[in-house]
Amino acid sequence: MIEFHSVTKRFPDGTLAVDDFSLVLPSHKTTVFVGTSGSGKTTLLRMINRMVDPTSGSIDIDGDDIGTLEPVKLRRGIGYVMQNSGLLPHRRVIDNVATVPMLRGMPKKKAREEALALLDTVGLDRTLADRYPSQLSGGQQQRVGVARGLAVNPNILLMDEPFGAVDPIVRAELQQELLRLQQELGKTVVFVTHDIDEAFLLGDQVVILRTGGKVAQVGSPAEILANPVDEFVATFVGADRGKRSLHVENHGDGDIVVDETGRLAGVLVDAGSSGHSSAASSESKAGPRGPGASAQGGDSR
Amino acid sequence: MTWIWSNLDLVWDRTFDHLVLSVPSIILSFLIALPFGWLAHRYRTSRAVILTTVGLLYAIPSLPLFIVLPFIVGTSIRSPLNLIIALTLYGVALMVRVVADGLGSVDRDVQQSATAVGFSGWTSFWQVELPLAGPVLLAGLRVVAVSTVSLATVGAVIGAQSLGSLFTDGFQRGIQAEIIAGIVATVLLALVLDALLVVIGRLLMPWTRPSAIGVTSRHDVVAREVTA
Ligand SMILES: Nc1ncnc2c1ncn2[C@@H]1O[C@H](COP(=O)(O)OP(=O)(O)OP(=O)(O)O)[C@@H](O)[C@H]1O
Ligand SMILES: [Mg+2]
Numbered sequence: 001m002i003e004f005h006s007v008t009k010r011f012p013d014g015t016l017a018v019d020d021f022s023l024v025l026p027s028h029k030t031t032v033f034v035g036t037s038g039s040g041k042t043t044l045l046r047m048i049n050r051m052v053d054p055t056s057g058s059i060d061i062d063g064d065d066i067g068t069l070e071p072v073k074l075r076r077g078i079g080y081v082m083q084n085s086g087l088l089p090h091r092r093v094i095d096n097v098a099t100v101p102m103l104r105g106m107p108k109k110k111a112r113e114e115a116l117a118l119l120d121t122v123g124l125d126r127t128l129a130d131r132y133p134s135q136l137s138g139g140q141q142q143r144v145g146v147a148r149g150l151a152v153n154p155n156i157l158l159m160d161e162p163f164g165a166v167d168p169i170v171r172a173e174l175q176q177e178l179l180r181l182q183q184e185l186g187k188t189v190v191f192v193t194h195d196i197d198e199a200f201l202l203g204d205q206v207v208i209l210r211t212g213g214k215v216a217q218v219g220s221p222a223e224i225l226a227n228p229v230d231e232f233v234a235t236f237v238g239a240d241r242g243k244r245s246l247h248v249e250n251h252g253d254g255d256i257v258v259d260e261t262g263r264l265a266g267v268l269v270d271a272g273s274s275g276h277s278s279a280a281s282s283e284s285k286a287g288p289r290g291p292g293a294s295a296q297g298g299d300s301r
Numbered sequence: 302m303t304w305i306w307s308n309l310d311l312v313w314d315r316t317f318d319h320l321v322l323s324v325p326s327i328i329l330s331f332l333i334a335l336p337f338g339w340l341a342h343r344y345r346t347s348r349a350v351i352l353t354t355v356g357l358l359y360a361i362p363s364l365p366l367f368i369v370l371p372f373i374v375g376t377s378i379r380s381p382l383n384l385i386i387a388l389t390l391y392g393v394a395l396m397v398r399v400v401a402d403g404l405g406s407v408d409r410d411v412q413q414s415a416t417a418v419g420f421s422g423w424t425s426f427w428q429v430e431l432p433l434a435g436p437v438l439l440a441g442l443r444v445v446a447v448s449t450v451s452l453a454t455v456g457a458v459i460g461a462q463s464l465g466s467l468f469t470d471g472f473q474r475g476i477q478a479e480i481i482a483g484i485v486a487t488v489l490l491a492l493v494l495d496a497l498l499v500v501i502g503r504l505l506m507p508w509t510r511p512s513a514i515g516v517t518s519r520h521d522v523v524a525r526e527v528t529a
Binding site for chain 1: 410411413417421424506
């Protein structure tokens with residue numbers, strides 16, 4: 001469990017990046033920080049591994065004030081994945097994954113064996129192990145980034161727009177992969193994005209931020225969609241544009257789901273039916289949770 | 302031409318003298334430039350002071366330096382040590398800026414992610430920043446190597462043996478072949494050291510090889526298929 005207690009961060013140049021932020025991030029759940037550029041998401045994330053120290057307030061991990069912990073040691077126990085993977089360009093894939101365990105003193109041979117197994121975990125072919133990062137596609141690099149984040153088997157995984165730089169199809173793939181991993185591993189994930197659909201898809205708890213690290217709303221995706229607290233949140237989640245208000249139209253061959261602007265949002269399927277039509281609905285903007293989207297979109301009406 | 306064949310031993314000896322002067326100077330310049338370059342890179346205040354100082358260092362004319370240096374460090378004027386110190390100074394003058402620029406060229410994202418996953422400052426310097434600055438350092442070192450080899454010839458004027466002695470001697474005795482031999486041997490030596498550095502760079506930095514860059518390797522495959 002991660003707790004922010006009245007955390008404020010003012011940078012030396014006077015920028016107030018985070019203002020009096022308090023929040024509990026429950027263990028084994030995914031919390032997503034979502035907000036526009038400059039709303040303090042990265043700053044919040046980096047305060048968890050002490051890349052940035054708060055100006056005032058404190059952060060506890062499982063009851064321990066991290067301000068009293070040694071930063072380098074703290075970081076070696078927390079997974080970190082960032083946009084553009086942040087892989088070391090001069091080390092092979094396998095060594096990138098084995099890096100942190102080796103920093104923690106694991107023998108090279110064992111670290112490499114475990115790194116190979118982690119490539120399987122994140123769905124990468126072992127034949128890529130000896131490549132340099134520049135020899136991989138963007139999506140593959142992000143998978144290596146995730147494998148590296150998992151390498152020390154951390155309780156906490158910090159992810160800063162990890163899928164921000166890949167194309168929509170690969171992004172959707174990586175998102176599904178993360179959901180699958182999370183179901184298996186049950187880490188405490190803190191995920192930063194500026195994409196509200198991604199936030200609703202991945203988050204158990206979603207935190208919508210406005211400029212200056214101020215919380216606009218905290219809640220589950222369903223709670224936020226059902227009850228946007230104000231205009232700002234409504235605009236941000238797209239409820240005001242009718243994007244979230246869906247209705248069903250019958251087209252002879254089947255039922256299709258359309259939003260208020262008449263834009264095709266997906267296909268209505270039985271909850272239990274096989275997934276062949278789910279591809280159609282996952283391409284739609286409506287879909288926080290794929291086939292379940294129509295039900296959830298309905299909440300916001 | 303006949304002069305060269307009958308004096309191969311001499312040319313070889315002078316080449317050896319030349320190596321004794323230049324190789325230690327090149328290595329020392331690199332090692333000494335590292336901490337200064339790091340300081341210049343790391344702290345903005347020290348940057349101006351250090352870079353200006355080394356810039357001025359390079360402006361000192363070489364001949365007077367060769368003559369003055371023995372009085373400062375207490376070597377004899379013809380001692381190779383005297384020349385090595387002077388050549389090292391010039392090498393450092395070139396190399397400090399290169400080290401500072403090289404460290405500055407390392408991708409900030411990569412550095413930050415290294416910090417984020419738990420590299421300490423010290424480990425990060427040796428395992429991340431220094432290797433990634435490698436290509437820039439190598440480029441700088443190649444310039445230092447060639448300029449050191451060429452500068453070492455000047456020592457001949459004050460009587461320190463090197464390939465330069467071939468042209469001072471040839472000039473005094475009016476042996477044109479000896480002068481030409483000196484020039485050609487100096488250029489060849491510079492080329493050999495330069496090539497050696499390139500090879501060392503390839504070995505130490507395998508990720509910079511063309512085949513390590515995805516797009517190029519794909520081109521290679523296509524090229525092979527086309528020629529096959
Ligand atoms: N090291 C720093 N020094 C000064 N100001 C900073 C620093 N880092 C961030 N800021 C400022 O703090 C604010 C929040 O930055 P932060 O990087 O946390 O935003 P973000 O929500 O992650 O934005 P983005 O979506 O663009 O990544 C911004 O106004 C930014 O300019
Ligand atoms: Mg950010």
